[in-house]
Every structure is written in structure tokens, then in C-alpha cells.
Amino acid sequence: MAYLELRNVSKSYGSGDQKVEVLKDINLSIEEGEFVAIVGFTGSGKTTLINLINGLEFPDKGEVLLEGKPITGPGPDRGVVFQNYSLLPWLTVSQNVKLAIDEVYPSKSKEEKQELIKKYVAMVHLSHAIDKKPAELSGGMRQRVSVARALAMNPKMLLMDEPLSALDALTRGTLQEEIVNIWSEDRKTCLLITNDVDEGIVMADRIIPLNPGPQASLGPTFSVNLARPRVVAEINKMDEYKHLRNEVLEYLIEVGASRKSQKTTSYELPDLKPVMPGRIKFGFKKAKEKLQYF
Numbered sequence: 001m002a003y004l005e006l007r008n009v010s011k012s013y014g015s016g017d018q019k020v021e022v023l024k025d026i027n028l029s030i031e032e033g034e035f036v037a038i039v040g041f042t043g044s045g046k047t048t049l050i051n052l053i054n055g056l057e058f059p060d061k062g063e064v065l066l067e068g069k070p071i072t073g074p075g076p077d078r079g080v081v082f083q084n085y086s087l088l089p090w091l092t093v094s095q096n097v098k099l100a101i102d103e104v105y106p107s108k109s110k111e112e113k114q115e116l117i118k119k120y121v122a123m124v125h126l127s128h129a130i131d132k133k134p135a136e137l138s139g140g141m142r143q144r145v146s147v148a149r150a151l152a153m154n155p156k157m158l159l160m161d162e163p164l165s166a167l168d169a170l171t172r173g174t175l176q177e178e179i180v181n182i183w184s185e186d187r188k189t190c191l192l193i194t195n196d197v198d199e200g201i202v203m204a205d206r207i208i209p210l211n212p213g214p215q216a217s218l219g220p221t222f223s224v225n226l227a228r229p230r231v232v233a234e235i236n237k238m239d240e241y242k243h244l245r246n247e248v249l250e251y252l253i254e255v256g257a258s259r260k261s262q263k264t265t266s267y268e269l270p271d272l273k274p275v276m277p278g279r280i281k282f283g284f285k286k287a288k289e290k291l292q293y294f
């Protein structure tokens with residue numbers, strides 16, 4: 001049995017003339033311990049998908065199952081890291097992480113809770129800033145707190161909704177590595193939503209595109225068979241990496257173009273920029289009727 005399963009899930013917002021079906025017939029199966037990345041177009045319904053799994057939204061049709069049971073709301077089995085950090089500004093790093101610990105371990109003693117806070121703050125390399133408030137931290141540090149808070153719940157699954165997209169390329173690369181390292185230690189099931197193909201390749205076991213909406217559906221699975229640990233500077237040079245990147249980008253550009261020709265809406269492609277500055281040259285040219293990316 002898959003750890004997480006979405007069966008024929010559709011989700012609309014609004015009613016009557018205003019009704020828009022954002023997701024249509026989504027089928028997704030994630031095994032325990034897997035790291036899956038959904039790469040999506042802007043506004044295609046990525047957050048809606050995460051909210052359905054987190055239990056903040058419910059499908060109009062179909063089922064969202066966790067360990068075979070329908071999801072009925074948010075729970076400590078799923079830790080979420082959002083794009084905007086969502087930290088309480090008047091609390092310190094330690095107090096923000098404590099919120100999660102109080103929620104999940106209400107009966108632990110004060111000392112035990114302090115130990116747990118220290119452990120998770122250290123895991124994201126923020127021990128030196130444990131008593132600082134969010135305003136005193138950089139974007140990357142705030143996102144680390146957000147990761148620590150999600151991990152402190154000791155969830156079985158980590159849901160990440162474009163967690164790194166607000167960060168500069170260098171910080172983003174470092175945090176990608178740190179999140180993957182933490183994941184490698186106890187192999188929590190991870191779902192990463194990203195608009196960055198490279199991020200998906202560096203971090204995930206599989207990449208699945210979310211096609212443009214409305215009525216967004218999932219595209220084919222692209223397996224990432226690159227050995228771990230994946231060192232960005234090294235995989236960059238690998239033919240396997242370049243080939244996979246081209247395949248995913250080609251799919252996204254084709255599906256984007258075919259949607260564009262059907263509708264007047266314009267679709268913004270997922271981020272094609274390299275994760276690390278100067279890491280790879282990118283662009284595309286048309287050759288023999290086939291798009292090639294380099």
C-alpha cells in the first residue's frame with residue numbers, strides 16, 4: 001500500500017458561473033520514504049494540491065488517502081514548510097519551534113522540550129541564533145526555522161510548498177543540500193512543490209509535472225536515477241543530468257505551448273534558471289523540429 005495516494009482527485013473553487021475546476025483527475029501514489037517533486041506552472045494549483053494533502057482543503061471528487069485512510073484534516077503526521085516561513089514574529093527561534101513541540105508532545109517536561117528544541121535547531125545549523133526573533137534573521141535562516149519547526153513535530157511526511165523560492169540562489173543551494181541530508185538520515189516521505197526543475201532533480205527520486213490549469217492534471221513521472229549524495233557541481237557535468245533536465249523541460253515547454261494555443265491565457269513556465277549561479281548554461285534553440293536545451 002502506498003503511503004500517500006490521491007485517486008481521481010478534482011478540486012474546484014467558486015460556484016455557478018464563477019466555478020473554476022483547478023485540479024482534475026489527479027492520481028498520485030507516493031511510497032513511504034520516497035522524495036517526490038511536483039514541478040508546476042505558476043497558478044496551476046500547486047498549493048491547492050498541498051492543501052488537499054495537508055487536510056486544509058477537501059476534494060470535490062476522488063479520495064486523498066494517507067496509509068489507506070481518507071485525510072480528514074491537518075495532523076502531526078504531516079509537517080508543512082511554506083514559502084513565506086509563517087513564523088510568529090514576536091517569538092524567538094526557540095519559541096517558534098516550541099509551538100510545534102507543545103502541540104505534539106504536550107506531556108513532556110519543560111527540560112525534555114528544551115532538549116528537543118535544541119536538537120532540531122541544531123539540525124538546521126541555527127544554534128547560535130536560538131534566542132533571536134525572525135526580524136533579526138535572514139530569509140534563509142527564517143526558512144531553516146520553518147524546517148526545524150516542521151521536523152520538530154516528527155512527522156511521517158514532510159510537505160514543502162516552494163520552500164526555497166524566496167531565497168537567493170546560493171542560500172537556496174545550501175538549504176537544498178541540508179534538507180536532503182536531513183531526509184537521508186531518517187527517510188521521511190517528502191513531497192516538494194517547486195517551480196524549479198533543477199531543484200527537483202537535485203533533491204527528488206521522482207519529478208512529476210503539474211500541467212497548466214485550469215483542470216490541471218499530472219504529467220508523466222520522470223525518475224531521477226542520479227546517485228546520492230548529489231553534489232551540484234558534479235552532477236552538473238553528467239550527461240544523465242543534462243538528458244533528464246532536457247526531457248523535463250521539453251515536456252513542460254510542449255505542454256505549456258499546447259495549452260497556450262488552446263486558450264488566450266498565457267502560462268508562465270517553471271523557473272528555468274540554474275540553482276547555483278553560473279552552474280549551468282541554459283537556454284534553448286530549435287533544431288530539426290526538436291527543441292534542445294543546453
Ligand SMILES: Nc1ncnc2c1ncn2[C@@H]1O[C@H](COP(=O)(O)OP(=O)(O)OP(=O)(O)O)[C@@H](O)[C@H]1O
Nearest residue numbers: 013014022040041042043044045046047048049213
Ligand atoms: N480559496 C480559493 N478560492 C478561490 N480560488 C482559489 C482559492 N485558492 C486558489 N484559488 C485559485 O486556484 C488557482 C490555483 O491556485 P494555487 O494557489 O493552488 O496555485 P499555485 O500553483 O500554487 O500558484 P503559484 O504558482 O502562484 O503559487 C488560482 O487561479 C487561484 O486563484
